[in-house]
Amino acid sequence: MMKSTKIAVIVVGVFLIFNGVANIVDDSRVLTYDITSILAGIGFVLVSKK
16 A cells, blocks of 8 residues: 555544544434444554554
8 A cells, every 4th residue: 555545544544533532522422423433443544554
């Protein structure tokens, strides 16, 4: 994977994780969308490490 692509994938993953955590903090509820966002972010970060 090219370096610029790897950085872009990491940034997207971090934004997804942040989005999920921020939604949980904002609503004080854990919704399916929040969990999906966090898990997708973790997946993006793991893929970029490969």
